[in-house]
Amino acid sequence: MNRQDTIVAGADIVKSVAEALQYISYYHPPDYIRYLSAAYEREESPAAKNAMAQILANSRMAAFGRRPICQDTGLVVVFAKVGMSVRIDSPYSLADLINEGVRRAYLDPDNPLRASVVIDPLSTRRNTQDNTPAVVHVDLIPGNELTFIVAAKGGGSENKARFTQLNPSASVSDWVVDTVSTLGSGWCPPGLIAVGVGGSAEKAMLMAKEVLNEPIDMFDLLSRGPSGPGEELRIELYQRINALGIGAQGLGGLTTVVDVKVVTFPTHVASKPIALIPQCAANRHIKFSLDGSGPAVLTPPDMSDWPEIDVDRTLLIGARRVNLNTLTRVETAKWRAGEILLLSGKMLTGRDAAHKRMADLMEAGMPLPVDLKGRVIYYVGPVPAVRDEIVGPAGPTTSTRMDVFTRKVLQATGLYAMVGKAERGPAAIDAIVEHRTPYMIAVGGAAYLISKSIKSARVLAFEDLGMEAIHEFEVQDMPVTVAVDVDGNSIHRDGPAEWRHRIATR
Numbered sequence: 001m002n003r004q005d006t007i008v009a010g011a012d013i014v015k016s017v018a019e020a021l022q023y024i025s026y027y028h029p030p031d032y033i034r035y036l037s038a039a040y041e042r043e044e045s046p047a048a049k050n051a052m053a054q055i056l057a058n059s060r061m062a063a064f065g066r067r068p069i070c071q072d073t074g075l076v077v078v079f080a081k082v083g084m085s086v087r088i089d090s091p092y093s094l095a096d097l098i099n100e101g102v103r104r105a106y107l108d109p110d111n112p113l114r115a116s117v118v119i120d121p122l123s124t125r126r127n128t129q130d131n132t133p134a135v136v137h138v139d140l141i142p143g144n145e146l147t148f149i150v151a152a153k154g155g156g157s158e159n160k161a162r163f164t165q166l167n168p169s170a171s172v173s174d175w176v177v178d179t180v181s182t183l184g185s186g187w188c189p190p191g192l193i194a195v196g197v198g199g200s201a202e203k204a205m206l207m208a209k210e211v212l213n214e215p216i217d218m219f220d221l222l223s224r225g226p227s228g229p230g231e232e233l234r235i236e237l238y239q240r241i242n243a244l245g246i247g248a249q250g251l252g253g254l255t256t257v258v259d260v261k262v263v264t265f266p267t268h269v270a271s272k273p274i275a276l277i278p279q280c281a282a283n284r285h286i287k288f289s290l291d292g293s294g295p296a297v298l299t300p301p302d303m304s305d306w307p308e309i310d311v312d313r314t315l316l317i318g319a320r321r322v323n324l325n326t327l328t329r330v331e332t333a334k335w336r337a338g339e340i341l342l343l344s345g346k347m348l349t350g351r352d353a354a355h356k357r358m359a360d361l362m363e364a365g366m367p368l369p370v371d372l373k374g375r376v377i378y379y380v381g382p383v384p385a386v387r388d389e390i391v392g393p394a395g396p397t398t399s400t401r402m403d404v405f406t407r408k409v410l411q412a413t414g415l416y417a418m419v420g421k422a423e424r425g426p427a428a429i430d431a432i433v434e435h436r437t438p439y440m441i442a443v444g445g446a447a448y449l450i451s452k453s454i455k456s457a458r459v460l461a462f463e464d465l466g467m468e469a470i471h472e473f474e475v476q477d478m479p480v481t482v483a484v485d486v487d488g489n490s491i492h493r494d495g496p497a498e499w500r501h502r503i504a505t506r
């Protein structure tokens with residue numbers, strides 16, 4: 001056989017990976033935008049429709065501004081399919097080349113991305129500062145090309161990945177639907193759910209992670225009909241998950257998933273491993289191949305797929321304007337769950353690491369570096385600013401992770417309100433009621449849009465924590481929704497319950 005080797009330069013891999021990561025930081029895949037736009041058009045829940053409007057408007061702004069869709073610019077996951085006739089011309093390993101691409105992308109001075117990876121997950125959790133290392137999966141396949149799938153996976157949706165070993169006779173569909181119903185909204189729906197069935201524990205997880213990068217094609221599948229059990233399951237899950245009524249951002253509505261992917265592999269006679277991996281609205285991935293002729297050429301998407309939505313007009317109708325600088329407990333007690341507020345004035349920021357430090361200081365009987373009394377705290381870790389920006393994209397992080405600190409913080413500080421994303425757990429809601437401290441949400445996945453309402457930013461404490469430091473933001477008309485009011489009413493409990501009922505009784 002006349003076998004001709006393809007030589008791919010290591011430098012082309014580095015450049016292609018760096019450019020791919022920049023590209024996906026600001027361009028959503030057009031198929032996701034088409035499906036989300038269709039979901040937006042048909043959505044009947046005003047709260048969910050409003051959230052989708054913000055996600056779509058944010059996506060368009062990010063594409064034109066070439067700035068990240070989401071403040072969580074993700075953990076880089078790469079699937080490399082290496083043709084067996086390819087030789088990589090480099091003294092470095094493939095992982096090293098990919099990591100160099102990651103480093104360049106995340107430190108790009110034109111569009112710096114947030115460094116979100118910590119080393120020593122068991123101990124120091126020190127940020128690596130350049131988002132390396134990537135998680136790299138390599139397959140050797142026949143052929144003379146090198147194909148990469150490059151994805152940037154947000155932590156909120158990754159945290160909701162689940163795995164089980166079912167009894168071989170048990171229903172995959174029931175387990176998936178029951179599990180999705182327990183995930184809450186920290187995974188930022190509307191998105192996708194991938195299900196890997198079979199193989200071994202790690203094979204099921206890997207298959208699910210990879211299939212998330214396949215084109216979204218549920219409408220085609222629905223119109224042509226299923227061709228086998230895998231496609232039958234996809235349709236069943238798509239319908240059953242949407243019937244849960246979770247909706248955009250867990251606010252209750254018609255669309256929770258725009259697609260469901262199912263992938264299978266032979267397994268042991270005694271086993272039925274099932275992996276479930278959600279993909280958030282910041283659905284970022286791209287596929288390209290290198291054939292030795294140079295780095296990948298990535299063409300910008302056709303922006304006519306992006307709807308032009310006037311979010312301001314939608315938001316301003318019926319919203320309550322709030323001055324954070326003169327806030328009182330009498331005022332915050334009037335806010336009702338579901339109400340839209342436009343916040344102006346000064347707020348503090350603090351997320352996981354800052355909360356841990358504050359809790360440690362309280363434990364040790366030491367004073368906090370910032371007085372939280374009468375203040376509002378926003379759970380956020382922004383992207384670094386560039387050019388004339390005050391701050392980079394700065395959307396909310398999942399509040400549930402702060403629940404373990406909530407009672408302690410409210411008890412010790414006299415904080416007036418919290419802003420984050422997704423539901424609060426029962427203990428946090430009890431603390432909210434006890435301390436009369438409401439909780440609001442901003443839209444996860446609308447980070448660039450939200451950053452435009454931030455008019456000044458400075459670090460007040462824990463500077464060494466980088467994006468996790470305590471900042472003070474001055475905001476103007478920052479849109480939020482009251483998610484838990486001082487009486488413990490929760491939109492994440494009531495919204496999905498109402499829409500589940502409405503869908504079931506149609």
Ligand SMILES: O=C(O)C[C@H](O)C(=O)O
Nearest residue numbers: 071072154155156397398
């Ligand atoms: O780290 C973040 O900013 C957010 C994270 O993606 C989350 O969804 O909680």
